[in-house]
Amino acid sequence: MKDYLKFYINGQWVDPATPKTLDVINPATEEPFARISMGSAADVDKAVAAAKAAFPKFSMTSKKERIELLQSIMAVYQKRYADIAAAITAEMGAPKNLSEKAQAAMGIAHLNTNLEILKKYEFEEDKGTTRIVREPIGVCGFITPWNWPVNQIACKVAPALAVGCTMVLKPSEVAPINGYIFAEILHEAGVPAGVFNLVNGDGPGVGAPLSSHPDVDMVSFTGSTRAGILVSKAAADTVKRVALELGGKSxxxxxxxxxxxxxxxxxxxxxxxxxxxxxxxxxxxxxxxxxxxxxxxxxxxxxxxxxxxxxxxxxxxxxxxxxxxxxxxxxxxxxxxxxxxxxxxxxxxxxxxxxxxxxxxxxxxxxxxxxxxxxxxxxxxxxxxxxxxxxxxxxxxxxxxxxxxxxxxxxxxxxxxxxxxxxxxxxxxxxxxxxxxDLNAPFGGYKQSGNGREWGEFGFEEFLEVKAVLGYNAA
CATH class of the missing domain: 3.40.309.10 (Aldehyde Dehydrogenase; Chain A, domain 2)
Structure with a gap:
């Protein structure tokens, strides 16, 4: 059994504030094959503080710098591709063929899709004398599920990085190892300290304090409608943007x-x-x-x-x-x-x-x-x-x-x-x-299946605020 007991905060692997572990079960054998640490509000505070401190500089990086960063991440992801696929098979039971050809493949696909969008995207335009500027929304909290784990991590992290946001990720504690490897990939690829942070844990221990945190500007959640409602309620007091991709009965x-x-x-x-x-x-x-x-x-x-x-x-x-x-x-x-x-x-x-x-x-x-x-x-x-x-x-x-x-x-x-x-x-x-x-088509739902959209340009723009600079082009 392998231990994954540290969190990734401010560019370093650090111990949790309070030691507490959880066995990760292989559903094919019903036996534990790994252990993770379970985080708390104190760990969330540290991770959010790191993301907040990193935001001013990272948000001002050039498009060229962020293109090069995504390219670097993709190169390292390819090196670790087999590790991602094997982790997904072990932790959530996906057949080897599905893990390799679909589950792990979606991670690299979202990175590539957002890279191509970034290359062409115009963040500024003029309407009469006013300049319209699209800027990164800020610090993002990501809560992701176990069923398509790295897919849901990548379809949030890739556009957030592409536009200049910083973030804290809480992957599912049921299938967390692929998220741990993803953090290792981002570290090796040279993502600046504080831009991406990972804290493992459950909904009450980490998800709730992340959703309600006053220094988190946006929370993006994928999971059940029941849990999505709790995220929305936790986020309401700070009037942050909430993006939800929830249940379905198609x-x-x-x-x-x-x-x-x-x-x-x-x-x-x-x-x-x-x-x-x-x-x-x-x-x-x-x-x-x-x-x-x-x-x-x-x-x-x-x-x-x-x-x-x-x-x-x-x-x-x-x-x-x-x-x-x-x-x-x-x-x-x-x-x-x-x-x-x-x-x-x-x-x-x-x-x-x-x-x-x-x-x-x-x-x-x-x-x-x-x-x-x-x-x-x-x-x-x-x-x-x-x-x-x-x-x-x-x-x-x-x-x-x-x-x-x-x-x-x-x-x-x-x-x-x-x-x-x-x-x-x-x-x-x-x-x-x-x-x-279609990775360029928006993914998301009506009614109690959520709000907001992921994937493609629609998902990219979820992480942008719109600023109007009036009189910018006045004579």
Missing amino acids: ANIVLDDADFGKAITGSVFGMMSNSGQSCNAPTRMLVPAKRHDEAVAIAKAAAEQVKVGDPNAEGTVIGPVVSDVQFEKIQGLIQKGIEEGATLVTGGTGRPDGLNKGYYVRPTVFANVTNDMTIAREEIFGPVLSILPYKDEEEAVAIANDTVYGLSGYVQGEPEHARKVAARLRTGNVHLNLAGP
Whole structure:
């Protein structure tokens, strides 16, 4: 077992103010493989003070200097790429192939995207006699989740560095090792002391004092809606900017003119990827009532091809879910689906056959689900698909929008038809015909899925304040 007991504050690895440790559990074995320190308000105070002290100088660096810094970070990240991927597999159970080709890949992708935006971005423009200036917002507090850990770290840190902000990161204590390695990368790349700081810990111990800190100008949080509300309340007294990327219960409308085999099979694989632990996963599949049984048969066949197993083994499609807490929550919701009368098509409670240890969940499909059932309302965050029949397109749109969430939506069908349906969905993203992610497109949600946007130029601008200098060009 390896220890990661220091915090990164003001360019140095330092001991916590009060010693307290937490074991990091490998969800495939249920055994600890690392230890971290758990921080407190005193550690947050030190980290924020370092970020505040570093801001005046770093905020005035030139675009050229920040371009060179991002390039240096990318070079070191590439050297540590395998370490990042291996850490993610160990701490949150992502299959080796997914960790290498998607999880770790998203970190470098966000760095590169923000580098390219920075090269072209104009921070000043004139409107008549007034100059409009876009300036870094200041000290940022980042609270990131365990499900796409380095993705969420990089999509906050990269734009913040690019525009000249300083920051304090609290990664998830459930999957913190990739964040520790990320801090090592930034140190080796030459990020100036105090610009980036890392304090490990949980929400009450570190997240709350970071969100409420008077010297933090912005807090950016990714996680559950429940925790996002707590962040907003903690931040309210200091009227700081709050960016939230929260939960989802995304509808996937399969239109009658879709290629059912392709659309449903692809949707099942996409939804169950990462063990269903993606906030934008298409967990509610809406199908024409007259073709419900046809859709169910296709979904069943697809789900039964999803191989669950050791994340380091060849051929594994999904590994375990991240923790015993998540495992028990998912088991309870599957049981709730059965009790409320949904048709269990495949999967169900318990571990898959042959897996007696590890937080492995059976790929599960429910049919004949109605939108008032718990499994259609709550975010399960596991490989559990609900299939809901609809009688016509009006009802499909109504069901899709009948949720407190609004992070993502999916529409499968003839392209022009799908576009028209997409226009009616109240979600921050809509994927047409299994379209993949776009790093230049804004990512974020409507309603209780959050506010603000990440990724691309929209995410870049979240970290900027706008100043008007009147009379700048007066004669």
